[in-house]
Amino acid sequence: MAGTELTNLRSPRVKAARRLTKRAFREQDRKFLAEGPQAVREALKLDGVTLELFTTAEAELRHPELVTQATLQGLPVHRASGEVMAELSQTVTPQGLLAVCRLVHVPLDEALDRALPREPKLVALLAHVRDPGNAGTVMRAADAAGADSVVFTDASVDPYNGKCVRASAGSLFHLPVVIGAPVAAAVARLKERGLRVLAADGAGKHTLDDVDLSGPTAWIFGNEAWGLPDDVLALADDVVRVPIYGQAESLNLATAAAVCLYSSARAQRVP
Amino acid sequence: MAGTELTNLRSPRVKAARRLTKRAFREQDRKFLAEGPQAVREALKLDGVTLELFTTAEAELRHPELVTQATLQGLPVHRASGEVMAELSQTVTPQGLLAVCRLVHVPLDEALDRALPREPKLVALLAHVRDPGNAGTVMRAADAAGADSVVFTDASVDPYNGKCVRASAGSLFHLPVVIGAPVAAAVARLKERGLRVLAADGAGKHTLDDVDLSGPTAWIFGNEAWGLPDDVLALADDVVRVPIYGQAESLNLATAAAVCLYSSARAQRVP
Numbered sequence: 001m002a003g004t005e006l007t008n009l010r011s012p013r014v015k016a017a018r019r020l021t022k023r024a025f026r027e028q029d030r031k032f033l034a035e036g037p038q039a040v041r042e043a044l045k046l047d048g049v050t051l052e053l054f055t056t057a058e059a060e061l062r063h064p065e066l067v068t069q070a071t072l073q074g075l076p077v078h079r080a081s082g083e084v085m086a087e088l089s090q091t092v093t094p095q096g097l098l099a100v101c102r103l104v105h106v107p108l109d110e111a112l113d114r115a116l117p118r119e120p121k122l123v124a125l126l127a128h129v130r131d132p133g134n135a136g137t138v139m140r141a142a143d144a145a146g147a148d149s150v151v152f153t154d155a156s157v158d159p160y161n162g163k164c165v166r167a168s169a170g171s172l173f174h175l176p177v178v179i180g181a182p183v184a185a186a187v188a189r190l191k192e193r194g195l196r197v198l199a200a201d202g203a204g205k206h207t208l209d210d211v212d213l214s215g216p217t218a219w220i221f222g223n224e225a226w227g228l229p230d231d232v233l234a235l236a237d238d239v240v241r242v243p244i245y246g247q248a249e250s251l252n253l254a255t256a257a258a259v260c261l262y263s264s265a266r267a268q269r270v271p
Numbered sequence: 272m273a274g275t276e277l278t279n280l281r282s283p284r285v286k287a288a289r290r291l292t293k294r295a296f297r298e299q300d301r302k303f304l305a306e307g308p309q310a311v312r313e314a315l316k317l318d319g320v321t322l323e324l325f326t327t328a329e330a331e332l333r334h335p336e337l338v339t340q341a342t343l344q345g346l347p348v349h350r351a352s353g354e355v356m357a358e359l360s361q362t363v364t365p366q367g368l369l370a371v372c373r374l375v376h377v378p379l380d381e382a383l384d385r386a387l388p389r390e391p392k393l394v395a396l397l398a399h400v401r402d403p404g405n406a407g408t409v410m411r412a413a414d415a416a417g418a419d420s421v422v423f424t425d426a427s428v429d430p431y432n433g434k435c436v437r438a439s440a441g442s443l444f445h446l447p448v449v450i451g452a453p454v455a456a457a458v459a460r461l462k463e464r465g466l467r468v469l470a471a472d473g474a475g476k477h478t479l480d481d482v483d484l485s486g487p488t489a490w491i492f493g494n495e496a497w498g499l500p501d502d503v504l505a506l507a508d509d510v511v512r513v514p515i516y517g518q519a520e521s522l523n524l525a526t527a528a529a530v531c532l533y534s535s536a537r538a539q540r541v542p
Contacts, residue, residue, distance in 0.1 A: 038520075137523050137526060140523060141519075141522060141523075141526050142517075143517040143518060143519040144513070144515045144517055144522050145516055145517065146516025147517065169519065169520065169521075170520065171518070174517060174519065175517060175518070208537075209537055209540065242415070242533070244415045245416055245536055245540075246414040246415055246416065246417045246418065246442075246445060246446060247441075247442070248412075248414040248415035248441070248442050249309075250415075251411065251412060251415050252408050252412075252438075252440075254523075254526060255408060255411070255412050255525060255526060258522070258529055258530055259529055262513070262530045262533075262534075263537075265516055266480055266534075269480065270480050
């Protein structure tokens with residue numbers, strides 16, 4: 001724990017962290033920001049992921065165990081003024097804890113190999129998903145449903161976006177995430193690895209209720225507003241929709257994804 | 272269609288609509304604002320719900336059918352300047368269409384009677400839900416899952432909150448909504464009407480996978496951060512959790528609600 005408090009918004013340390021709020025700099029520096037006690041706790045559980053910690057005096061009192069843990073791991077812990085934290089934070093009410101982490105994504109095959117000795121049986125693939133809150137909520141649901149990996153294709157939002165990290169509620173650190181995979185190549189590889197690829201789309205002929213989901217499955221989820229483009233639908237083994245029993249036109253993307261992933265999780269476990 | 276454009280932010284008409292962004296005035300005036308083409312379209316489908324329409328010139332060109340429909344129904348349609356629309360809108364990028372509507376909620380028994388001649392079989396009850404986006408997303412999921420009603424207990428957010436209306440994506444107009452019901456009284460009445468009351472909570476002994484959901488069910492969903500208080504849990508026939516197969520600590524409230532509601536919908540339909 002540094003004895004002095006960071007109060008200067010233009011100090012090199014603050015500026016180096018601040019620039020990680022921009023995607024281009026995250027890619028260049030190979031680092032991102034994980035904000036809030038939940039994200040920091042999950043980041044600290046992984047070897048070598050957290051690089052430094054920023055904390056306010058107040059947050060230190062609320063979460064002494066996290067500061068202790070970071071210190072024991074030999075990480076630089078910077079006490080920051082409320083003003084500096086507000087500058088680094090991407091939330092309206094900063095929670096006073098923020099970790100600088102190295103990027104955690106892995107290549108697709110490495111992600112799928114993490115399931116070994118068994119073969120991967122549940123994967124979520126995000127194609128053209130643009131809303132970071134939705135993408136993070138899908139990551140969290142995929143983690144909860146026991147998915148083996150979440151794949152962000154080249155046309156999807158950056159999972160290291162602050163809103164996405166926050167919405168994932170730590171799940172970004174729980175399951176292997178793949179980034180920037182071209183969708184056709186990713187689908188081909190998933191099929192080679194024995195997964196049946198299902199596109200979730202309102203245009204599906206089949207509903208969740210009439211497909212057998214007991215086998216290994218990769219779900220493709222698309223854009224919030226306009227679903228999946230035809231070329232992506234054509235890659236899938238089948239197009240499946242969540243049945244709408246009432247008058248709603250559709251479901252929110254993250255909601256639909258959770259219903260699909262949990263249907264798979266259940267079908268794979270409950271005889 | 273009025274020939275002149277409303278440009279004065281302080282005109283009585285604009286002020287009368289603007290005050291409906293506050294809950295106290297919505298209750299006093301018995302009116303609320305429904306923003307965006309989707310909400311306006313659904314509002315116009317219901318007899319006597321829409322009272323007046325505000326539109327920008329641009330939105331009129333994009334959605335002429337909605338303006339025509341409002342005019343044919345004899346509703347006052349006010350062309351508003353972009354500045355006036357921004358004043359009335361509760362979104363960062365106003366979509367240029369905004370309806371003033373009368374409140375649509377009904378007493379609990381009336382909501383349940385809408386299912387007649389059959390008995391109600393799926394109800395969502397929100398207790399202590401505070402986030403309007405979450406509440407609206409639950410309404411949308413309940414509608415999609417074919418629920419008979421959504422009940423907001425006295426300690427929950429106002430469903431006429433602009434964010435909630437928007438997140439509901441029209442569902443506020445689709446299924447009967449009940450407001451301000453004391454939770455114990457609502458639960459008692461739901462039981463009397465033949466519904467088994469299940470509290471969705473991470474503390475549940477049973478998971479979704481090991482309860483029989485084929486009968487009529489009312490789900491209680493609680494607060495985003497701390498779940499359901501003991502006195503509410505005690506009212507339920509059973510406490511059920513969504514199984515977590517991975518490392519996630521929990522699910523987002525709206526996600527968990529969708530998974531529960533769809534599990535019920537499926538169990539009630541698929542043998």
